[in-house]
Amino acid sequence: MAGGGSFAVGYAVLAGVLGACTGVAHLVVRARFAGLRGAARAVALFVVFEAALLVVHLLPAALGGLSRGAVLLVAAAALAVAFAIPRTPAVAGPERPEPPSPRWSWALAIGAWCLVLAYLAVYLQGHHANAVHHVDLLTFHLPDMARWMQDGTIWQNDQFVPLFANGNYPQHGDVSFLAVTLPFSQxxxxxxxxxxxxxxxxxxxxxxxxxxxxxxxxxxxxxxALVATPVVLRPAVVASLPDAVLLMTFAAGTLFLLRHARNGRRGELVLAGVALGIALGTKWYGVSTVAIAVVVWLAARVLAGHRHRAIARDGLLVTALVAAAGGIWLVRNWAVTGNPLFPVKVPGLFDAPPDVIRERFGFSVADYLGDPAAWREHLLPDWWTAFSLAGLALLPGVLAARGRGLALAAAVPAIVLAYVITPYTALGERGDPLLIAQNARYVVPALLLAAPLTAAAVGRL
Structure with a gap:
């Protein structure tokens, strides 16, 4: 048990690192994105903060010298670099007329957020002193992070449950856990x-x-409504899983792709690429989700009649940024196992041993599409548990999309299809699918796109 002095030092280190990352975010956004206002500015700040947090921890870990002193040193260096970034003139877009927001609509919105915040506060009050106990946290998220701290490096695949390959996951979300654990060693x-x-x-x-x-x-x-949807709320609040890192950065990437389609600013395309890269580096389903988003974005640009050279240039920029911001875990896997997608075998490219867990338990929703009993006894009840009325209420806007929203609407069925065929979405023995509600997390990015589409559609009524 660490003494009071150790905790004081730990809190000082934590404050120094988080303060430096906050400073980097403020300085970068002030220097390069001064024209951003309101929620878009807040999202940009969070993206840059998260990117800084990843850099200050992963750089020393990639060099084999992870320690709280090394993280503090890199954080200070990042802050110094941010101070040196020259400021560019703020470019504010033309003012657009604001759609009206009636008082009764504000009352509904404020009431909904009061309920969400009250739930978060009450749950935290009742559980803040309790140790986290979700099986994923205890079998790979936290143990893998602890091994980074012990060995000072991320160039390893630590596996604590036989026959699984959890140590090969993209692990940006675990870096957020590392940020609050490394200063205290607990x-x-x-x-x-x-x-x-x-x-x-x-x-x-x-x-x-x-x-x-x-x-x-x-x-x-x-x-x-999105935040209150059980499959969004419970993994974050009850299970303390890092999926919210993916959701936040995927939403941010979507925002800045949309804004770039309207204003053509290269800086916002950079923000989009970094945000999507962080999402890709957080979970395996982030890889498929981001790939779909980028393909749909490029297709939308082609259909909009943009010049092929501009599409290729912007596509290469976004792809490079996604790879730089999220690809380190694939490089780690490649270096350690010879296969960036381990344990998935890619014929002709990357080998992998037989995945006996996937063969026995890794069934997908697609494996049960023609099974009425599975729909009646498992799929529909579990999906209701996962999405409830809040989730269902967010879907209709997909059918009413227009303008730039059409690209978002096109990505929704693609993400749903990817979810349906993804292994482990119906985890369990053949004929007995389990964890359907929990693993419905993999389709939440589609719901995340549907929510603003529905808001826009309702606003047009």
Whole structure:
């Protein structure tokens, strides 16, 4: 047990690192994105903060020297670099007329957010002193992070449950756990980590809805409904899983792709690429989700009649940024196992041993599409548990999309299809699918796109 002095030092280190990352975010956004206002500016700040947090921890870990002193040193260096960034003139876009937000609509939105925040506060009050106990946290998220601290490096695949390959996951979310654990060498603050990401996801969804011309009150209500959806809320608050890191950054990437389609500013395309890269580096389903988003974005640009040279240039920029911001875990896997996608075998490219767990338990929703009993006894009840009325209420806007929202609407069925065929979405023995509700997390990015579309559609009524 660490003494009071050790905790004081730990809190000083934590404050120094988080303060430096906050300073980097403020300085970068002030220097390069001064024209951003409101929710879009808040989202940009969070993206740059998260990128800085990853850099200050992963750089020393990649060099084999992870320690709290090394992290502090890199954080200070990052802050110094941010101070040196020259400021560019603020470019504010033309003012657009604001859709009206009636008082009754604001009352609904404020009431919804009061309920969400009350739930978060009550749950935290009742559980803040309890250790996290979700099986994923205890079998790979926290143990893998602890091994980084012990060995000072990320160039290893630590596997604590036989026959699984959890140590090969993309692990940006675990870096957020590392940030609050490394200063103290214990994990008492881990439960708090998903909360800011969850709330930032709501801000990003609000910003996307506003970019689609939804009234402010309707956008706020849609964001509250998304955050309140059980499959979004419970993994973050109850299980303390890092999925909210993916959701927040995916929403941010979507926002800045939309804004770039409107204003053509290269800086916002850079923000989009960095945000999507962080999402890709957080979970395996982030890889498929981001790939779909980029392909749909490029297709939308082709259909919009943009010059092929401009499409290729912007596509290469976004792809390079995604790879730089999220690809380190694939490089790690390649270096350690010879296969960046381990344990998936890619014929002719990357080998892998037989995955006996996947063969026996890794069934997908697609494996049960023609099974009425599975729909009646497992799929529909579990999906209701996962999405409830809040989730269902966010879907209709996909059918009413127009303008720039059409690209978002096109990505929704693609993400749903990817979810349906993804292994482990119906985990369990053949004929007995389990964890359908929990693993419905893999389709939440589609719901995240549907929420602002629905807000925009309601605002047009």
């Amino acid at each position: 994990d008492s603050l881990v439960r708090l980590v998903p909360y800011p990401y969850l709330l930032a996801t709501g801000v990003a969804v609000f910003a996307v809805a506003r970019e689609l011309r939804a009234p402010a009150s309707t956008a706020a209500l849609a964001a509250a």
